[in-house]
Amino acid sequence: MAKPKVGFFDFTGCEGCQIELTNYGDADFLELLKHIDIVEFREAMSEKADHLDIACIEGSFTREAERKRLEEIRKRADIVIAYGACAATGGINALKNHTTDFREYVYGKEAGSSHLQSNDKALPISAAIKVDYNVYGCPIDKYEFLHIISQLLHGETPEIPTYAVCVECKRNETICLYELGEHCLGMIALAGCGAPCPAQGVPCEACRGFVEEPNEESLEKVLQSAGLSKERAQTKSRIFTANMRSEA
Ligand code: SF4
Ligand code: SF4
Numbered sequence: 001m002a003k004p005k006v007g008f009f010d011f012t013g014c015e016g017c018q019i020e021l022t023n024y025g026d027a028d029f030l031e032l033l034k035h036i037d038i039v040e041f042r043e044a045m046s047e048k049a050d051h052l053d054i055a056c057i058e059g060s061f062t063r064e065a066e067r068k069r070l071e072e073i074r075k076r077a078d079i080v081i082a083y084g085a086c087a088a089t090g091g092i093n094a095l096k097n098h099t100t101d102f103r104e105y106v107y108g109k110e111a112g113s114s115h116l117q118s119n120d121k122a123l124p125i126s127a128a129i130k131v132d133y134n135v136y137g138c139p140i141d142k143y144e145f146l147h148i149i150s151q152l153l154h155g156e157t158p159e160i161p162t163y164a165v166c167v168e169c170k171r172n173e174t175i176c177l178y179e180l181g182e183h184c185l186g187m188i189a190l191a192g193c194g195a196p197c198p199a200q201g202v203p204c205e206a207c208r209g210f211v212e213e214p215n216e217e218s219l220e221k222v223l224q225s226a227g228l229s230k231e232r233a234q235t236k237s238r239i240f241t242a243n244m245r246s247e248a
């Protein structure tokens with residue numbers, strides 16, 4: 001039986017999620033390669049395929065000009081997965097939707113270069129085409145990605161958590177960072193990562209986005225009770241969720 005054809009595509013992002021995929025360094029990915037044919041992957045090959053069983057898209061939709069390419073991928077693919085925060089929610093790129101232009105601060109004299117001129121919003125891939133599954137995280141959890149692909153190959157519907165990071169943190173029996181005088185966004189951050197950051201004493205930044213209908217008002221109050229100013233509390237919770245905020 002022919003192996004399912006899988007393609008990888010990149011739009012606006014740091015390509016960290018692709019790098020994460022090349023980072024398995026163990027038997028799991030080699031095992032996956034026994035069951036799929038990677039037929040497109042710009043970082044590694046120049047071939048193109050007419051039909052894809054699964055198209056995996058990294059990066060945000062940040063220019064109207066990208067819509068045609070996305071539609072062309074959608075036409076060729078049975079299943080589209082948007083992987084990584086940039087693709088799933090707009091991720092950190094979506095900060096530009098809310099801030100004044102800071103190109104000069106980042107690029108200095110190069111700020112006027114034509115390739116940096118984009119006044120379109122940074123949006124998730126689902127703003128341009130139908131996405132079947134989102135894999136969250138900045139970067140993705142490569143084992144979660146592998147698990148989702150494996151479920152699809154077995155004809156199962158991937159289970160993507162809808163609850164908050166605090167649930168996983170409690171399961172791990174991690175001491176809550178608020179008990180230690182720290183702050184954390186775990187109470188409305190989308191789970192699925194296993195809460196590795198609080199386990200290492202690092203506050204959750206909600207890199208996977210927010211749960212559905214997050215209580216942002218309460219989060220801001222809790223952050224302020226942990227010592228953050230109102231403005232800091234608002235900006236802090238926006239780093240990875242600028243497109244998911246109620247005023248987005
Ligand atoms: S989600 Fe994060 S790691 Fe992945 S491409 Fe975007 S910025 Fe890079
Ligand atoms: S450390 Fe963060 S994720 Fe863990 S219980 Fe406290 S608020 Fe929730």
Ligand code: SF4
Nearest residue numbers: 193197204205206207
């Ligand atoms: S704990 Fe929070 S910041 Fe860390 S990986 Fe999970 S969602 Fe992202």
